[in-house]
Amino acid sequence: MKAYFFSECAYPYLPDDYDSIRVKLPNRIYDPEKGARLYNDYIDEWVAADELGFDLMLNEHHQTATCMNSAVPLTAAILARVTKRGRILILGNPIANRREPVRVAEEMAIIDNISYGRLDVGFVRGVPYEISAMNSRPVDMQDRFWEAFDLINKAWTSHDGPFYWEGKYFRHRQVNIWPRPLQQPHPPVWITSTSPEGAPKVAERGSVVATFLTGFEQTRAVFDAYRKRRTELDQDTPLDRLAYAALLYTGDTEAEGVRVGEKLLWYLNSNRVPMQFVNPPGYHSTSTVMKILKGSGPFAAFGRNTTAEQELKKAVLIAGNPDSVYRQIKALYDHVGGFGNLLIMGQAGFVTPDETIKGLTLFAREVYPRLKEL
Amino acid sequence: MNLEKLNVRGVEVQFVREGGGRPLLLLDSGFSFEHDFVSRLARHFDVIAPSHPGFMGSPRPGDIDSIDDLAYLYLDMMRQLGLREVTLAGFSMGGWIAAEIAIRSSDRLSQLVLVDSFGIKVSDRETPDIADMFAIGEEDLMRLLFHEPQKFKIDMNGLSEERLAIVAQNRAALALFNWEPYAHNPKLLNWLGRIDIPTLVVWGQNDGLVKADYGRKFAAAIPGAKFETIANCGHLPHLECPEILLQHVTTFAAKARNR
Numbered sequence: 364m365k366a367y368f369f370s371e372c373a374y375p376y377l378p379d380d381y382d383s384i385r386v387k388l389p390n391r392i393y394d395p396e397k398g399a400r401l402y403n404d405y406i407d408e409w410v411a412a413d414e415l416g417f418d419l420m421l422n423e424h425h426q427t428a429t430c431m432n433s434a435v436p437l438t439a440a441i442l443a444r445v446t447k448r449g450r451i452l453i454l455g456n457p458i459a460n461r462r463e464p465v466r467v468a469e470e471m472a473i474i475d476n477i478s479y480g481r482l483d484v485g486f487v488r489g490v491p492y493e494i495s496a497m498n499s500r501p502v503d504m505q506d507r508f509w510e511a512f513d514l515i516n517k518a519w520t521s522h523d524g525p526f527y528w529e530g531k532y533f534r535h536r537q538v539n540i541w542p543r544p545l546q547q548p549h550p551p552v553w554i555t556s557t558s559p560e561g562a563p564k565v566a567e568r569g570s571v572v573a574t575f576l577t578g579f580e581q582t583r584a585v586f587d588a589y590r591k592r593r594t595e596l597d598q599d600t601p602l603d604r605l606a607y608a609a610l611l612y613t614g615d616t617e618a619e620g621v622r623v624g625e626k627l628l629w630y631l632n633s634n635r636v637p638m639q640f641v642n643p644p645g646y647h648s649t650s651t652v653m654k655i656l657k658g659s660g661p662f663a664a665f666g667r668n669t670t671a672e673q674e675l676k677k678a679v680l681i682a683g684n685p686d687s688v689y690r691q692i693k694a695l696y697d698h699v700g701g702f703g704n705l706l707i708m709g710q711a712g713f714v715t716p717d718e719t720i721k722g723l724t725l726f727a728r729e730v731y732p733r734l735k736e737l
Numbered sequence: 738m739n740l741e742k743l744n745v746r747g748v749e750v751q752f753v754r755e756g757g758g759r760p761l762l763l764l765d766s767g768f769s770f771e772h773d774f775v776s777r778l779a780r781h782f783d784v785i786a787p788s789h790p791g792f793m794g795s796p797r798p799g800d801i802d803s804i805d806d807l808a809y810l811y812l813d814m815m816r817q818l819g820l821r822e823v824t825l826a827g828f829s830m831g832g833w834i835a836a837e838i839a840i841r842s843s844d845r846l847s848q849l850v851l852v853d854s855f856g857i858k859v860s861d862r863e864t865p866d867i868a869d870m871f872a873i874g875e876e877d878l879m880r881l882l883f884h885e886p887q888k889f890k891i892d893m894n895g896l897s898e899e900r901l902a903i904v905a906q907n908r909a910a911l912a913l914f915n916w917e918p919y920a921h922n923p924k925l926l927n928w929l930g931r932i933d934i935p936t937l938v939v940w941g942q943n944d945g946l947v948k949a950d951y952g953r954k955f956a957a958a959i960p961g962a963k964f965e966t967i968a969n970c971g972h973l974p975h976l977e978c979p980e981i982l983l984q985h986v987t988t989f990a991a992k993a994r995n996r
Contacts, residue, residue, distance in 0.1 A: 386872075495872050502913040503802070639874050645909030652905035656893040 364696075364703055364734040367452055368412035368723060369420035369608065370710040372405045372431040372438075374398060375629060385427045385492040385636045398431060404716045405431075409442055411720045412709075415727040418450035420706055422487075423457060426496035429634060436470040443478035451478055454553055454573060454706070455485025459504045460497040464511035465538055468518035472544045480545040485553035485573065486512055491647070492640040502645030507532045509564075514538075519549040553606065557581070559588035560648075566592035566600075573606035573706065576631075578677035582607055583699040590700070602703030602737075607695070610674070611681040611707045612714075613688045613725040623722060624682025625671040629712020631679075632668050685729030692730075696737060705734065745814050751795040752787035755779035759847075759990075761824040762815065764831030766973060767792055767914070768882065769907040770889060774975040777983050781990075782824065787814065789834075791910030794903050804830075804856075804914055804922065808837035815845045824990055826850035828975055829947075830915060833922075839936075840928040848993045849936040850986055851955065853944050853972045855920040857929070859954045867920045867947050871912060881945035883971040929958040935993035936962035939985050941970035941977065963989065 374393060381388055409419050421439050424430035432438055439453050451474065456467050475482040488508050494501045510530045517526065518540045525537040544550055553571040556562045558581075565572040566589045574585045586605050593600045610627040614620030642655045674680035678695045681688055696702060707726070710719045743750045756779025763775065763786040778784045789807055791797035801810070811834065815823060823846050827835030832854025839849050860866050868881055879886035893901065936959045940952035949966050956964035965985055970978040 498917065500912065500916040502909050502916070503799070506799075637874055639872060643871060644912035649902050649905045649909075652908070653898070653901045656901060656904060658894070 364602070364705055364737045365450075366417055366705045366707055366726070366731055366734065367420040367450070368409065368417040369422070369454075369706050369708050370405050370408060370719075371422060371424075371429060371630065371708065372401070373630065373711055374401065374428040374431050375633075375712045377428055377633060381635065383635060383637050383640065384429055384633055386495045386640050387426070388428055392428070402431065405710070406438070406441060406445065408710060408716055408719050408723075410446055412723050413442075413446035413449040415723055416449075416731065417707075417723065417727065418452060418483075419446065420452040420454055422454055424490075424496075425493055427492070429630065436467075436474060439474050439482070440470075440477060443474045443481070446478075446481075449481065450483050451481050452483040452553065452706075453485050454483075455487035455555060457489035457493060457497070458486050458511040458515070459508040460489050460493055460499040461511065464514045464533055465518055465535055465540065467511070468515040469540050469542075471515075471550060472519065472540060472542045475544040475546055475550050476542050480550075482544075482546070482550045483553055483571075484550045485555065486515075487555045491643050492636050494643040494646060495640055500645075501643040504646065512568075516549065516552075519544055556585055556589075559584040562586075562588035563592035565589060567596065569598070569604070571604050571606055571704065573608065573704070575608040575706075576610070576679045577607075578679050579695060579698050582678075582695070586699050586702065602701050605699075605702035606704035606706055607699070607702050608706035608708060609678060609681045609695075610711065611688070611705075611709055611726075612718075612722045613685055613730060614682070614722065615684065615725065617683045617687055620683040620688065620722075621671050621675070623714060623718050624675075624680050626714045626718075627680065627682075627708065627711040628669060628671065628674060630708070631674070633712065685725055688726065689730050689733050692734065693737075701737070743814060743817060745810055745817060748790060748798055748801060748810060749796050750787050750790070750810065750814055751793070752785055754783070754785050756782050756784045758783050759822060759824065759994075760785060760820045761826060762787075762811065762820070764811070764825070764827035764834050765789070765792070766829035766831055766975075767907060767911045768829065768973060769793070769904055770891075770973070770976055772976050772979070774979050774982075777979055778986070781983075781987050785818065785820070787811070789831075789910065789914075791913060792907050794899075794906065797910065802913055804834055804837055807834045807914070808841060812838055812842060812845075821845055822847040824848050824850065824986075826852070826986065827854060828852045829972060830855050830911070830920070832856065833920070833925075836925060836929065836932075837922070839934065840925070840931045843932065843934045846934050848934050848990060849932065849959075850939065850989065851936070851952075852939045852974055852982065853941055853947055853952065854938070854955060855915065855947065856922060857926040857951075857955055857958070858918075858921050858923055859926065859951060865919075866951050868945065869919070870946065871916075881971075882973060883977055884941065884943040884969050885971075885977070889976065926958055929955075930960060932959045932962075935989075937985065937989040938962055938964045939974065939982060940964070940966050941972055941974050942966045942968045943970060944972040946972045 423435035525539040612624035761782035832851040833856030938956035
């Protein structure tokens with residue numbers, strides 16, 4: 364198993380009362396002095412993780428205090444230069460919301476070159492609250508996603524001068540990107556899917572499927588759907604095709620692990636979002652919207668305070684001493700049929716740089732060697 | 738009311754037809770609330786009221802995704818049904834479609850009625866003409882739509898599965914056709930001068946979504962158009978003040994006919 368260190372680059376200094384952390388939280392709340400320091404702390408944490416032997420993961424969100432990384436190619440490009448050995452996974456580029464997929468292909472090619480081929484390129488549809496922030500039409504988003512995906516792939520792999528693209532959503536007459544990626548034919552591709560409905564299409568492309576904070580049952584459902592589709596296509600599913608992201612902290616003692624791990628729950632507990640941003644028209648399937656309208660949808664518990672005890676049971680949070688952390692990962696691993704990539708959300712909210720690096724150091728020394736055997 | 742179906746260039750258009758006399762093509766708002774306005778109109782007209790593709794459970798082929806598409810669809814529908822001297826009436830988004838039809842061809846039209854219509858841009862680039870219905874909560878939206886929102890509150894848990902699915906699909910379809918440019922065609926205002934049939938623009942005085950002043954400017958851009966407001970009435974007069982709206986429509990239709 365490979366372990367990626369992931370930081371969402373939170374801006375944690377929020378007022379006590381706000382009705383939405385996404386889309387409309389006024390940016391006067393953002394103190395640039397504090398923010399500038401945070402950006403540099405977060406980059407330092409990635410550099411430390413690289414030195415400890417982790418691969419690195421970054422993501423992108425817009426108009427939210429949960430994630431200051433609103434232009435992920437910029438931070439990934441910095442890591443390409445200041446880190447030395449780890450893979451740099453962008454998970455991901457929100458390509459259903461980006462107006463110019465060719466530009467995304469170019470950005471990824473530059474980062475792949477500067478990092479000497481250490482880039483993993485993830486593509487995400489984007490969570491519903493990205494819709495308003497990016498002025499992106501929520502209807503028929505999947506179609507737009509896959510057209511952008513195909514265009515980017517063609518841009519990466521065409522080497523004989525310009526090609527033509529007049530699709531439903533994107534039109535270019537002279538596509539001929541410079542540079543082209545260093546990795547051939549292109550960097551490894553990852554795609555997120557947090558439901559079993561989305562996994563088969565990812566399986567068809569042979570991309571890595573990544574699921575976030577989905578716990579025992581939903582994670583198994585996603586991985587099963589991926590493996591089932593691969594089997595139908597007469598293909599196997601190596602473990603490196605499957606990835607799971609958890610909030611994770613390793614302490615010297617069980618109590619320390621859980622205490623700091625609980626601080627990571629800031630990510631869940633601060634995520635207050637009004638229904639119009641959670642359920643933009645056309646984003647979710649009709650059956651999901653029907654549940655939401657009746658007040659029983661997947662977001663019924665949104666923004667309510669959760670506890671370490673609750674999240675540890677689900678393996679949404681993995682925390683404790685090194686033995687305990689290993690056991691929790693192994694239990695999940697066995698339950699879901701195995702997976703080859705663990706995405707560690709090891710910083711969130713008010714977890715300090717010292718705490719973050721301490722947790723990573725313990726993990727690298729005490730847990731990771733055992734995981735590498737899996 | 739019987740649901741009729743007509744194949745228009747491969748699109749199955751579902752519509753109700755009721756009443757008799759001169760034809761009136763009614764283009765609905767896309768907001769899903771039950772109403773009896775078709776029956777009220779049917780006392781005076783041969784009313785043809787389609788569900789726009791994607792609304793009310795009607796099918797939407799993937800390439801039908803803009804107001805232009807709907808305008809051409811209904812132009813062809815009028816031709817296929819052999820309709821002439823049509824009173825074309827549209828509410829909200831339906832008004833926008835009606836205006837797009839009228840600037841293309843009024844050959845089959847005798848008069849145009851626009852009610853709290855979307856479709857044009859009149860304010861400067863930093864002032865929204867139409868409040869962002871997709872960025873506010875359900876209660877706030879109801880306050881913008883209705884003068885007396887409490888009368889129109891829907892208990893989602895009281896709806897059948899079938900109705901609930903329609904509410905969900907209508908929301909998606911409304912977003913599809915209105916997302917960007919938001920509920921308008923930047924060029925429509927420039928072409929409204931082409932409309933060469935008698936036109937009535939009616940507005941709920943208390944419309945919070947699109948203010949009456951916008952309606953006044955809409956009417957001013959259409960040669961000879963008449964502008965009326967309805968007091969104590971919001972964005973959807975056919976729901977909130979149907980009798981007064983009906984009077985406006987019938988009075989105008991009779992006068993226009995006798996010109």
